Structure formats: structure tokens, C-alpha cells
Amino acid sequence: MKKMLGEERRLQLLTQLKKSKTPITGTDLAKFANVSRQVIVNDMTLLKARNEPIIATSQGYLYMHPDQLSQTVERTIACFHSSEDAKDELLTIVDRGGTVKNVIVEHPIYGDITASIMVSNRYDVDKFVQRVQDTKASYLSELTGGTHLHVISAPSTEILDVIENALRSKGYLVNEQ
Template identity: 85%
Template sequence: MKKMLGEERRLQILAQLKKSNTPITGTDLAKFANVSRQVIVNDITLLKARNEPIIATSQGYIYMHQDQLYQTVERTIPCFHTPEEAEDELMVIVDCGGTVKNVIVEHPIYGDITASIMVSNRHDVEKFVQRVSETQASYLSALTGGTHLHVISAPSVEILDLIEQNLQKKGYLVTDQ
């Protein structure tokens, strides 16, 4: 297969992302374009710089279509738990119908550090936790002793309220003391 060049490759990557309903890994895009994964990372960066709504998640790249951008509500929720409880916390959120968009921790040197998670169902959570385990990576909340924020999206405010209630029941919600 012939290697795709520059702008043609970026247009093809964009077309692939737009037609996919699931995340596409950098490795899969690299195979499709017959280039290295690093070339794909650079292409995605260039596409984002053009304001293409591409999100990098732990499962791959997602193109956020306009209708997806406006049919949800978001809330930033403060959480606290041990690394062993991370999977349960994420399951609580997705079981209520929420999507965990990211995690934010406050670092003493770098300020806020944000990482995309983008899990919306049990399968996504299991894959995310498996990748953390396989790579022997630490959760970002390890930098702050378990305290972190999640930006959570859901179809309604009522679902966000339900998520907060269930996190509080589990003891994962940071509340005023």
C-alpha cells in the first residue's frame, strides 16, 4: 500500500473519524494511512489547531459532531478515593448514564493537570482500567492522595444529580465538612 502524504492523509483521517461511531486508535489510523503512529499524533495536532473537534481518549480518537456537542449538560464533580476504588467510582457514574470526560488534579508545580478519559459504559471502564493495569501506570489522583475532579456529561441535570447522590452514598464525593 502506498504511503499517504500530508494534506491528503489528514483529510482521509478526518473522514475516518467523522464516519466512526467508536474511537479509532492512533495505531489503526497509522495502518490505514501507512505511516507511523507519531505521524498520526502530529496530524491530529494539526487538525485540532484548525478547530476540528477531535478528542483523544484512552480508547482512541473521537470526532465530536455538532449534535453531540449540544445535547448534554456537564458538571465538574470533586471526588476522593483510593486507586483500588477507581473502577467502582467510574462504574457508578456510567451506570447512572453519565460520561466521564476527564480527570483534573492540582499539581504544586504545574497547576491543574487534565487528562481525557471519555468512558460512557461498563465496557469502556473495563478497557480503561485494564490499560492502566497493563501499563503499570498510576492514576493521576495518586499525585494528590486521591483528591481529583471529573468533568461529567449527561443527557440531563437530573442524571447529574443522581450521579452525585450515588457517589456520595459510596463516600467518593468531596463535600463541605
């Protein structure tokens, strides 16, 4: 297969992302374009710099269609728990109709560190937790002793209230400590 070059490749990658309803891994995009994964990372950076609504999630790259963005509300919630409770926290959110967009921790040297998570159902949570285990990675919240923020999106503020109350009842909110 012939290697795709520059702008043509970025347009083809953008088309693939726009067609997909689920994230596409950098590895899969690299195979599609017959280039290295690092080339894909650079292409995604260039596309984002052009204000294409592409986000890098733990499952791959995702194109956020404008209609997806307008149908949800967001809330930032301050959480605190051990690494052992991470899966339960995520399930508490997605089981009530929320999407965990990211995690944010405040690092003493680097300031805010934000990582995209984009989990919205049990399958996504299981895959995310499995990747953490398989790679022997640490949750970002381990850098701050368990304190972290999540940006959560949902179809309504009522659902966000239900999620926040469920997290509160489990003792996962910072102000509940």
C-alpha cells in the same frame, strides 16, 4: 500500500474519524495511512489547531459531532478516593447514564493536569481499568493523594444529580470527607 502525504492524509483521517461512532486508536490510523503513530499524533494536533472537535481518549481519537455536544449537560465534580475505588467510582457514574469525560488534578509544579477518559459504559470502564493494570500506570489522582475532578456529561441535569448523589452516598465526594 502507498504512504499518504500531508494534507491529503489529514483529510482522509478526518473522514475516518467522522464516520466512526467509536474511538480509533492512533495505531489503527497509522496503519490506515501507512505512516508512523507519531505522524498521526502530529496530524491530530494540526487538525485540533484548526478547531476540528477531535479528542484523544484512553481508547483512541474521537470526533465529537456537533449534535453530540448539544444533547448533553456537563458538571465538574470534586472526588476523593483510593486507587482501589477508581473502577467502582467510574461504574457508579456510567451505570446511571453519565459519561466521564476526563480527570483533572492540581499539580504543585505544573498546575492543572487534564487527561481525557471518555468512558460511558461498563465495557469502556473495563477496558480503561485493564489498560491501567496492563501498563502498570498510576491513576492521575495518585499524584494528589486521591483528590481529583471529573467532568461528567449526561442527557439531563436530573441524571447528573442522581450521579452526584450516588457518589456522595459512597463517600467519593471531596466535601463529604
